[in-house]
Amino acid sequence: xxxxxxxxxxxxxxxxxxxxxxxxxxxxxxxxxxxxxxxxxxxxxxxxxxxxxxxxxxxxxxxxxxxxxxxxxxxxxxxxxxxxxxxxxxxxxxxxxxxxxxxxxxxxxxxxxxxxxxx
Numbered sequence: 001x002x003x004x005x006x007x008x009x010x011x012x013x014x015x016x017x018x019x020x021x022x023x024x025x026x027x028x029x030x031x032x033x034x035x036x037x038x039x040x041x042x043x044x045x046x047x048x049x050x051x052x053x054x055x056x057x058x059x060x061x062x063x064x065x066x067x068x069x070x071x072x073x074x075x076x077x078x079x080x081x082x083x084x085x086x087x088x089x090x091x092x093x094x095x096x097x098x099x100x101x102x103x104x105x106x107x108x109x110x111x112x113x114x115x116x117x118x119x
Contacts, residue, residue: 015100023081024105028066028074031056033083033105036095046070046091 024030035052036042046067054066075093078084083101085094 015098020104027057042095
């Protein structure tokens with residue numbers, strides 16, 4: 001699995017196109033990242049993110065489905081790529097801003113005109 005290079009300071013972290021593609025390949029991951037932009041916060045709890053993902057992703061039909069996918073698939077993936085920090089005990093999620101990722105996400109969202117799960 002590819003990981004972003006650790007350069008010491010968050011503002012100097014680079015995000016390769018390959019990593020950005022892996023992170024943004026799934027509607028649930030994209031929506032989780034969009035949550036932080038939409039709410040203008042860097043920290044949230046799992047319940048808030050579950051509700052947001054359930055409301056925004058067409059293929060998520062129940063809050064419990066959103067919770068399971070986030071906890072077992074998407075939050076670990078985003079943490080592996082250093083996009084978030086997720087504390088499983090407190091269920092607190094801290095977003096680590098990547099301006100490059102956000103710019104790509106904005107362009108992707110504009111060109112798609114919406115979110116459908118494609119991977």
